[in-house]
Amino acid sequence: MGSGLPGRWRRAARFAGALLVGSLLLGGSPTPDIAVHLDQPSTGFAQSLDFxxxxxxxxxxxxxxxxxxxxxxxxxxxxxxxxxxxxxxxxxxxxxxxxxxxxxxxxxxxxxxxxxxxxxxxAAPAWVIAADGTPxxxxxxxxxxxAGVRGYAEYVAEAIERLRDHFGPVALTWxxxxxxxxxxxxxxxxxxxxxxxxxxxxxxxxARAAVAARFGxxxxxxxxxxxxxxxxxxxxxxxxxxxxxxxxxxxxxxxxxxxxxxxxxxxxxxxxxxxxxxxxxxxxxxxxxxxxxxxxxxxxxxxxxxxxxxxxxxxxxxxxxxxxxxxxxxxxxxxxxxxxxxxxxxxxxxxxxxxxxxxxxxxxxxxxxxxxxxxxxxxxxxxxxxxxxxxxxxFIAGSGRLTRVDVRGPDLDALVVDTDQGPRTAVVNLSPDHRTVRVSGLPAAPAVSVSGETTWTPSWFDGTSLVVPGFGLAVIDGSLSGLPALPTVERGRRTYDTQCSSCHGVTIVGAHAPGLAGAARAKVDGSHAAGLLSHSERINLASFLSGWRFAGRVVTGTVQDANGRPISGALVVAAGFDSGTAAWTDAAGHFQVRASDPLASVTSTPRRLMALHADHGVAYAPISLGAIPSGPAVTFALQAPTTGQRPLLASSYVVNAGDSILRLGTASADASEIWAVAASGGIARRLVPEPGSALGIRQTHIATADASTAAGNWVIAAIAANGAVALRHVTAD
The missing domain is CATH 3.20.20.80 (Glycosidases)
Structure with missing residues (x-):
C-alpha cells in the first residue's frame, strides 16, 4: 500500500532533526532535565506499549x-x-x-x-458451607x-456459564x-x-479445574x-x-x-x-x-x-x-x-x-x-x-516502541513512545511548583498540559523547554496525526457517522453544526436519539459532540512526489470514520483543509489526513508536521504504485433518496476503500459495502444541506490495496 516515504526513512530523518535541534538549542547550556534518545531502546523491562x-x-x-x-x-x-x-x-x-x-x-x-x-x-456465596458447618x-x-472448596469452584464455573449464556461467547474471553x-x-x-x-x-x-471441565x-x-x-x-x-x-x-x-x-x-x-x-x-x-x-x-x-x-x-x-x-x-x-x-x-x-x-x-x-x-x-x-x-x-493508547529516557532533574518522571507517526512524550511534575523543564533529543511539536488545579492547556514545545504545572502532566505530541482520542470519543464519532450524519450533515461548520457541537448528554437524551440509540451509544455520541467544536482547525500543506516536485490536482481528505472534509491542491501543490485539532480539548480527535492522485497513488499520512501562525502545516510525499493497474469502477450514481437525503453509490470488486468527494472540495463521505451485494455495490447517504455545497457534482475516489488510485466524476440527476 502506498504510504509516502518509507517509515525507516521518516524515523532516520526525525532522529537527525531531533539531534540538530538539541545541539543548536542546548549547545553550551546546562545539562537538560530530561534527555531523550529516540535511537535507543528503553532501559525498562518493557520495550513496547500495550497497556x-x-x-x-x-x-x-x-x-x-x-x-x-x-x-x-x-x-x-x-x-x-x-x-x-x-x-x-x-x-x-x-x-x-x-x-x-x-x-x-x-x-x-x-x-x-x-x-x-x-x-x-x-469470596464464596452464602450457599457454600464453611468449615464450621455454617453458610x-x-x-x-x-x-x-x-466440600466447601468444591462448592466455591463450582460456583465460579456456574457464574461464568451464566455470563456466557447471557452475553454470548465473548464472556469466555473476559x-x-x-x-x-x-x-x-x-x-x-x-x-x-x-x-x-x-x-x-x-x-x-x-476453581481453574472446574472452569476447564465446563469449557475446555x-x-x-x-x-x-x-x-x-x-x-x-x-x-x-x-x-x-x-x-x-x-x-x-x-x-x-x-x-x-x-x-x-x-x-x-x-x-x-x-x-x-x-x-x-x-x-x-x-x-x-x-x-x-x-x-x-x-x-x-x-x-x-x-x-x-x-x-x-x-x-x-x-x-x-x-x-x-x-x-x-x-x-x-x-x-x-x-x-x-x-x-x-x-x-x-x-x-x-x-x-x-x-x-x-x-x-x-x-x-x-x-x-x-x-x-x-x-x-x-x-x-x-x-x-x-x-x-x-x-x-x-x-497518551498510552495504541502501540509503539518505548525509547530510552534519562531523567536527570529532581521530582520528574518521563516516558517516550515512538511510532511510525512520530514520538509522543509524557512528563510528570512530582513537585507542587510550576516548572520549566529542559528537554533534549526531541524536535519542536505541539504540547498540552493539565493538573488537578489547571485545565487542559494546549501549547507548543520549542525543542528545548516545556512548562509543566505543579503535580501536573505535560505531553509533547510529535506524532503526525496527533494524540489518540479517548475510546468513547472514537466510538461516538463512529455512531455519528453511521447513524446521524446523513441527516445532520458532515460539515464541521454550517447550518447543522451549531445545534450539535458541544451537545451534552442531557441534550442527546432529550432528542430523538433517545429512541434510536442505546445507552452506551448516547454516552459516546455526547462525548464526541462535546469536542466537535474543535474540529474546524485549518490545516495547510503541500503534496509532492518522491523527488520533491509539487503535485497539482491531488486530493487531500481529512477523514473521520465514514465522513470528513476534502480539498484539492493548486498548481503549486498547496492546499487548505479543515481538520480536527487533536490537542484542543480532552475530547478532541486525531488529525487523520491522506493525499491521493490518479497518477501518483496514495499516502495515508504526511511526512512532516510544522506550525505557522494560522495553524498546522503538513507535507505529503506520494510515490507512484509499482503497478499501473488501477481499481475498476462500475457506473456511479447520485440519486434523491427523499427526506432531504441523497444516495451516492458505485461498484468495485478490487478497491480497498472508496470515497465520494465534492468536486469543489469541502465534503467527503466513505462508501460502505451494501450487505449481501454480489456486485460489490458501495453506497453512502448525504444530507442535501451538505450536498448543496457541492452543486451536485461529485468525484468518486477508489483506492486499491497496492496504492493505485482511480477517480471518476459523477453528477446528480
Missing part, C-alpha cells in the same frame, strides 16, 4: 453518572466484585439460589461504559473444608480472578495469610492471586507477638512465587498503595521514594510473570478507609500519572485505580468513609486526578 487502564467498581455504587464517568475516563477494564459482601443481596442460602440478573445488570453497565469486565470472585460469611477470610488479598492478614485472616499460601492455592486450583482447558483465562504487594511478612500483633505464631509468615514475593508454582496462573494480579494509614509518611516521600519501590515491584513481578500478563489490580495514593484528604487532592494526579508511566515502563499489562465510583454522600454501602475518582451523581465534579488521568489514557 490497559481501569478502575474497581462495586455494584451498590456503580450507577447513573458513574457509568458516564467510566467512559469519559477512557476505561479499558473494570474489576467487577462478585460474590462478596458488596454483592451479598444476590446470594441466598441454598445452592444455585443466586439472583443472576443482578450480576448481568452490573456487567451490562460496564459494557455500556465501553469497558471489558474483569470479573473477580473475591459462608461471604468474606475472603472464610475457611472451607474439601479475564476472571480468584479471591482477594489472601496474604493480607486483615482481609483474609491467618488461614490464608500464614504459611506459603497453600489454602489459597487449593481454592485457585479447584485454556479456553477461559483465570488469574490471581490479587496479592497485597506491600506485605513484608512477619506481621506482629499489637502486643509485639508474631501473628502467625510458629507458622512461617512470608513476604509478598515469596508468597506469590509459592502459589503460582503450586497452581499455574494464566495471569497475575496484585495491589499497591502509596501508604496504608493517614499520616504514615509525607506526600513528598510517597512521590520521591515509594513510587520507586512500586517501580521495583512492577519489574520484579514482570520477571515472575515470564511473559504472562500481570495487572496492578488496585492502586491509589492511600488505602486507608478513613479517607486521606490527599486522595482527593491534586497530588494524587501526579501519583497516579507517574505510577502508570512506571507500570508501562517495567512491563505491567494494566493498572486499575481503586476505585472509580463513590456515592455522593462519601459513604460506602456499609456506612464507612469512602473514596473514588468520581461520584455516581454526574453533576458532581470528579476528583482532581480525573483530568490528569484522561490525558494519561490518551
Amino acid at each position: 490497559k487502564l481501569g478502575t474497581n467498581e462495586i455494584v451498590d455504587l456503580y450507577r447513573d453518572g458513574g457509568i458516564d464517568r467510566t467512559a469519559h475516563f477512557g476505561t479499558d477494564l473494570v474489576r467487577v466484585w462478585v460474590g462478596h459482601r458488596f454483592l451479598g443481596a444476590t446470594a441466598g442460602n441454598a445452592p444455585g439460589d443466586f439472583d443472576w440478573s443482578r450480576l448481568h445488570t452490573f456487567v451490562q453497565r460496564v459494557l455500556d461504559a465501553g469497558a471489558t469486565p474483569m470479573v473477580s470472585f473475591v 459462608s460469611s461471604q468474606h475472603e477470610s472464610e475457611r472451607f473444608d474439601a 479475564p476472571y480472578t480468584i479471591w482477594n488479598e489472601p496474604n493480607n492478614h486483615q482481609n483474609a485472616g491467618q488461614h490464608y495469610a500464614c504459611g506459603s499460601g497453600a489454602a489459597y492455592a487449593e481454592l485457585y486450583a479447584a 482447558s485454556g479456553v477461559v483465562a483465570i488469574g490471581g492471586p490479587s496479592l497485597d504487594a506491600i506485605d513484608t511478612g512477619a506481621t506482629l500483633n499489637p502486643d509485639g507477638s508474631r501473628i502467625c505464631g510458629n507458622v512461617p509468615d512470608v513476604d509478598w514475593s515469596t508468597y506469590l512465587r509459592s502459589v503460582d508454582a503450586a497452581s499455574f496462573h494464566d495471569f497475575l494480579t496484585w495491589h499497591w498503595y502509596g501508604m496504608h494509614r493517614i499520616g504514615e509518611t509525607t506526600s513528598s516521600d510517597v512521590l520521591r521514594t515509594r513510587l520507586s519501590w512500586f517501580e521495583t515491584r512492577v519489574r520484579l513481578i514482570s520477571g515472575i510473570a515470564a511473559g504472562r500478563p500481570h495487572y496492578v489490580e488496585e492502586i491509589n495514593f492511600n488505602g486507608d478507609l478513613a479517607v486521606d484528604p490527599l486522595v482527593h487532592a491534586p497530588v494524587n494526579g501526579a501519583f497516579l500519572a507517574s505510577a502508570t508511566l512506571r507500570a508501562v515502563r517495567q512491563g505491567a499489562s494494566g493498572l486499575l485505580v481503586y476505585k472509580g465510583t463513590r456515592d455522593p454522600s462519601g459513604r460506602s454501602p456499609r456506612g464507612e468513609p469512602d473514596f473514588g475518582l468520581w461520584s455516581s451523581a454526574i453533576g458532581d465534579p470528579p476528583a482532581p486526578a480525573f483530568g490528569v488521568m484522561q490525558l494519561v489514557r490518551r
